[in-house]
Amino acid sequence: MSVNSESTNSFQLPPEVLEICDLAENIVSKELMPLEAEFLNSPDHAFGIKETLNLEAVFGKDTLDHLMNIAKETGLWTLMIPEDFGGAGLSMLSKVAILERFYYTAVPFPFANVPNILYDCKGEQIEKYLNPVMSGEKTTCFAQTEPNAGSDPGGMMQTKAVKDGEDWIINGTKMWISMAAESDVMMVQVVTDAEKRQRGGITMFLVDRNNPGVKVEEDGIKTWLGPKASQYIVHFDDCRVSNDAILGGVGNGFRLGQRWLTIHDRLLRGPFALGKMQRALDMCISWSKQRHTFGKPLAERQAIQWKLVDMYTDIQSLRALTYQMAARYDQGEDIRVEAGLIKLTSMDWGARCLDHGIQIHGAMGESLELPLTLFYRYLRHGQIGGGTSEIQRMQIARKLLKD
Numbered sequence: 172m173s174v175n176s177e178s179t180n181s182f183q184l185p186p187e188v189l190e191i192c193d194l195a196e197n198i199v200s201k202e203l204m205p206l207e208a209e210f211l212n213s214p215d216h217a218f219g220i221k222e223t224l225n226l227e228a229v230f231g232k233d234t235l236d237h238l239m240n241i242a243k244e245t246g247l248w249t250l251m252i253p254e255d256f257g258g259a260g261l262s263m264l265s266k267v268a269i270l271e272r273f274y275y276t277a278v279p280f281p282f283a284n285v286p287n288i289l290y291d292c293k294g295e296q297i298e299k300y301l302n303p304v305m306s307g308e309k310t311t312c313f314a315q316t317e318p319n320a321g322s323d324p325g326g327m328m329q330t331k332a333v334k335d336g337e338d339w340i341i342n343g344t345k346m347w348i349s350m351a352a353e354s355d356v357m358m359v360q361v362v363t364d365a366e367k368r369q370r371g372g373i374t375m376f377l378v379d380r381n382n383p384g385v386k387v388e389e390d391g392i393k394t395w396l397g398p399k400a401s402q403y404i405v406h407f408d409d410c411r412v413s414n415d416a417i418l419g420g421v422g423n424g425f426r427l428g429q430r431w432l433t434i435h436d437r438l439l440r441g442p443f444a445l446g447k448m449q450r451a452l453d454m455c456i457s458w459s460k461q462r463h464t465f466g467k468p469l470a471e472r473q474a475i476q477w478k479l480v481d482m483y484t485d486i487q488s489l490r491a492l493t494y495q496m497a498a499r500y501d502q503g504e505d506i507r508v509e510a511g512l513i514k515l516t517s518m519d520w521g522a523r524c525l526d527h528g529i530q531i532h533g534a535m536g537e538s539l540e541l542p543l544t545l546f547y548r549y550l551r552h553g554q555i556g557g558g559t560s561e562i563q564r565m566q567i568a569r570k571l572l573k574d
């Protein structure tokens with residue numbers, strides 16, 4: 172395995188972080204890669220669900236426990252948790268460099284994957300939601316999209332909550348919610364002031380999935396991202412929640428949603444794509460040296476060499492951009508729009524990089540024995556899920572033309 176350490180080093184990560192990068196590469200090659208063929212062949216993996224749930228569904232509890240032990244013993248379990256909450260306190264740049272290593276394979280590694288907005292939990296919410304999510308006992312999902320509100324959630328959202336004494340009553344339908352059926356708690360955005368909408372009229376509620384007013388349609392929505400459906404339609408039917416279910420105050424829900432998306436669905440798409448693009452390039456270099464046509468290895472054909480160079484160019488450019496944006500985040504810069512640039516480039520360049528990877532492998536590229544088509548689908552999906560490439564372009568254009 173060779174994640175490009177030369178370009179990682181040029182960001183001058185401290186030696187202890189480079190050591191964690193080595194540890195990550197070791198875990199990937201010794202523990203995760205040997206499981207990859209079984210993962211790819213399994214009818215039980217799903218896209219967009221927590222790593223622990225995916226591992227247990229595919230390999231069973233023993234393998235999950237084994238990997239969890241490694242995660243806990245090495246401290247990697249708390250990689251993404253801020254120092255104030257018991258994490259190692261690594262910079263975002265360090266986290267990005269480490270995550271890139273883990274995303275080299277299709278097999279997930281168990282991290283405590285806590286939505287950054289959950290650290291805003293107050294009072295009883297800490298015991299009820301934040302602590303069990305950090306320990307891995309409870310899982311969450313994020314519910315913004317609706318049948319008629321995708322790219323324009325602020326303008327089109329219909330799900331609403333009205334005050335009833337000390338409680339709120341939620342009514343409406345959410346759609347495409349990843350992991351809704353498997354999560355314990357839903358972070359749901361609803362309209363609480365139809366006049367203000369995204370400017371103070373949307374509120375985030377923490378709703379228990381087993382609230383009698385919540386109905387998750389069992390079947391889920393089948394997509395090309397995995398054999399098992401993991402996106403769901405969720406109905407809120409006179410769903411009663413207390414005032415304590417509000418996260419971050421009334422009217423702050425849209426802002427919280429943006430904060431969640433900026434990190435989880437934009438910036439962190441960078442390392443996700445980088446791991447997969449680097450893997451595809453490594454596979455292509457090896458394949459093109461061994462596969463012969465018309466008396467020569469593919470690697471000696473200029474048409475193939477240029478594809479390899481295009482892949483390499485995309486990887487180097489994306490790595491430079493992602494690491495730079497992570498470093499700017501570490502310096503306290505507001506990177507809401509720039510994180511969109513990472514999402515745009517990682518998914519657009521990632522999909523075209525994997526497309527080259529599949530082409531260089533010929534028929535083998537289309538075989539489900541290799542991870543290439545799965546990686547392609549994951550990255551192509553990113554041009555839609557979590558805010559489309561067009562919407563990222565729209566927001567970047569707005570910033571460029573602002574003055």
Ligand SMILES: Cc1cc2nc3c(=O)[nH]c(=O)nc-3n(C[C@H](O)[C@H](O)[C@H](O)COP(=O)(O)OP(=O)(O)OC[C@H]3O[C@@H](n4cnc5c(N)ncnc54)[C@H](O)[C@@H]3O)c2cc1C
Nearest residue numbers: 313314315316321322347348349555556557558559561562
């Ligand atoms: C696998 C998967 C998982 C998902 N998980 C979740 C989840 O966990 N939680 C959640 O809340 N949502 C989730 N989503 C929903 C996802 O975020 C939305 O699908 C996405 O934001 C796009 O919305 P839409 O599908 O309604 O497209 P639309 O808004 O209907 O857009 C359709 C097309 O028109 C383009 N378009 C729209 N407006 C403009 C414009 N002004 N200018 C140019 N082009 C435009 C779009 O880019 C797109 O190409 C998921 C979706 C998928 C497929």
